[in-house]
Structures are given as C-alpha cells and as structure tokens.
C-alpha cells in the first residue's frame with residue numbers, strides 16, 4: 001500500500017480530498033504534533049513513500065531516515081522550508097502547487113486591508129466588551145496599492161483591488177508585462193512603489209534572498225499614513241524596524257500573517273501596537289484552496305507513480321535531461 005506522510009494540518013481533510021484518498025486506498029500518516037519540532041516525522045518517515053509538507057522544515061537529517069521516499073510535495077507554494085539540494089542529492093523530486101491557493105491569500109489581504117482602513121477588529125472588540133467606539137476610517141477605493149511580487153497571489157490581488165477601485169502599481173523583476181499592461185498595473189522599482197503606495201502588500205517568496213527586503217531604510221520611504229501587509233514570509237520584513245516605525249508614528253499601520261517563528265513571541269513591541277492586525281498564517285486556509293492544493297498534490301503523486309512528472313518540479317535535474 002502507498003503510504004503518504006503529511007506535516008500539513010489541512011491535507012486530506014477538506015472537499016473531495018478525503019474521498020479521493022479513500023478511493024485510491026492510500027494510507028495517510030499525519031505528523032502534526034506541534035509539541036515536536038518535526039511534527040513527529042522521525043517516528044514514521046521510514047514507512048513513507050511520499051511526503052506532503054506543510055510548514056515543518058524538511059532537513060537533510062530528516063531525509064536520512066526516509067529510505068522508501070520517492071518525492072516531496074509541498075501542500076502549497078512556499079518551499080523555503082524544504083532543503084531542495086538535499087532532496088536533489090537523494091534523487092527526490094520536489095513539487096509545489098502554483099496558483100492553487102492564490103485567490104485565498106489575495107482575499108485575506110483585501111480583508112486585512114479593510115480591517116486597517118475601517119478598524120474592524122477594534123470596532124468588534126468595543127461592541128463585545130460593552131463599548132460603542134465609533135471611529136471615522138477611510139475607504140480603500142481610490143487608494144494606491146503597491147504589490148511587491150506580481151506572481152500568482154500578486155496578480156490575483158491586483159484583479160480584486162481593481163474591482164474595489166484601487167490604483168495598482170507593482171514591482172517584480174520577472175513581472176508578466178502583458179498581464180500588467182492588460183490590467184492597468186504600472187510596473188515600478190521597489191523604492192518608487194514604497195514612496196507612492198497607500199498600502200504595500202508583500203507577495204514574494206521567502207528565504208535568504210528576500211530576508212529583510214523591507215528594512216528600516218525601506219520603511220523610511222513609505223508615507224506616514226501608509227500600511228504594510230506581510231502575507232508572504234516573516235523574514236521578508238525587519239520586525240524590529242517595523243515596530244519602531246509604527247510606535248514613532250512614521251507608518252499608519254500593518255497587517256501580518258507570517259512570522260519568523262510560528263507561533264510568534266508576543267512580547268515583541270509589534271504586538272502592543274493598536275494599528276496592527278494579526279492572523280495566524282491563515283492566508284491559504286480556505287476550504288476551496290485546501291481542496292485545490294490537496295487534489296493537485298494527489299494528481300502529482302499519481303503522475304509520479306506512472307513515471308511522469310508533476311506540474312511544477314523545483315528540481316527537474318532529478319529526472320535527468
């Protein structure tokens with residue numbers, strides 16, 4: 001029997017995915033024990049044929065015990081937690097699911113922007129605590145949204161923002177220029193985007209190359225009324241610099257869904273600022289996205305089982321020429 005080990009809490013639970021797994025007769029081992037750094041993988045890795053990965057790191061040492069493993073599949077997009085060279089050295093293909101959760105993340109970005117613009121979390125807590133704290137917010141229609149990273153999520157967000165009447169500018173060295181032109185998105189350099197945008201939304205991949213992409217110097221370019229949204233990866237923003245900018249009123253607000261360590265240490269000064277909205281890395285957590293991603297993982301495994309290739313392989317060299 002084919003054995004799938006997953007570290008993703010959402011894999012195999014939603015929509016048609018559980019039924020499909022049952023039809024295929026595959027055994028699913030869940031390693032989602034948050035009290036263990038590897039989620040409990042080390043106890044079961046020797047039995048796994050395929051690993052469907054959430055946010056737990058896939059390390060060289062972990063793979064030492066993976067004697068039957070044939071491939072590593074990301075339940076989502078960001079593969080910064082997977083040691084791809086270590087997988088390649090063992091001949092293991094690494095595949096992800098591009099676009100499958102893009103609309104979910106983009107919708108959350110819109111939701112967090114509205115929370116900031118209209119103080120929805122503050123209004124909610126005022127009512128449920130017996131208060132009546134009415135505040136005058138602002139509308140996002142007519143404002144400038146700066147998208148950093150015009151990939152699947154960035155493009156989805158751009159379309160939604162246009163629907164809400166926002167003006168969209170973007171930066172991405174590999175931007176699809178035809179898409180940008182067709183959707184009235186002005187492509188600019190990062191510094192220009194930061195100085196012009198009312199909302200800056202980060203949708204780049206994580207990892208060393210983008211660590212502290214937005215640091216104190218970059219934050220200083222933003223308008224004092226502007227808001228920064230990070231639904232990408234924690235390391236992309238210098239959190240100390242962001243907290244300092246907010247506490248010194250050099251920035252209007254922020255929305256954060258991704259953290260360097262998860263859950264984060266809430267003694268950090270960012271967590272005491274009233275104009276920051278937090279979510280527990282939930283960008284992709286919709287029924288629709290988890291179903292899309294799970295079905296794509298399963299289709300990729302089926303493809304591998306008949307000697308084919310998944311739709312997006314991050315280390316195609318494992319297949320030879």
Ligand SMILES: NC(=O)c1ccc[n+]([C@@H]2O[C@H](COP(=O)([O-])OP(=O)(O)OC[C@H]3O[C@@H](n4cnc5c(N)ncnc54)[C@H](O)[C@@H]3O)[C@@H](O)[C@H]2O)c1
Pocket residue numbers: 076077078079098099101102105148149150151152153154171172173174175203204205206210213231232233257258281282283284285
């Ligand atoms: N919050 C969540 O739950 C959640 C869910 C899914 C993905 N993500 C994160 O969002 C990231 C983007 O996802 P996607 O599906 O859009 O990926 P994608 O690969 O389609 O797009 C990423 C884009 O970022 C661009 N980019 C990379 N570095 C850049 C930089 N320094 N400046 C400008 N552009 C840069 C790339 O050229 C690419 O076009 C993922 O890598 C992941 O880290 C978060």
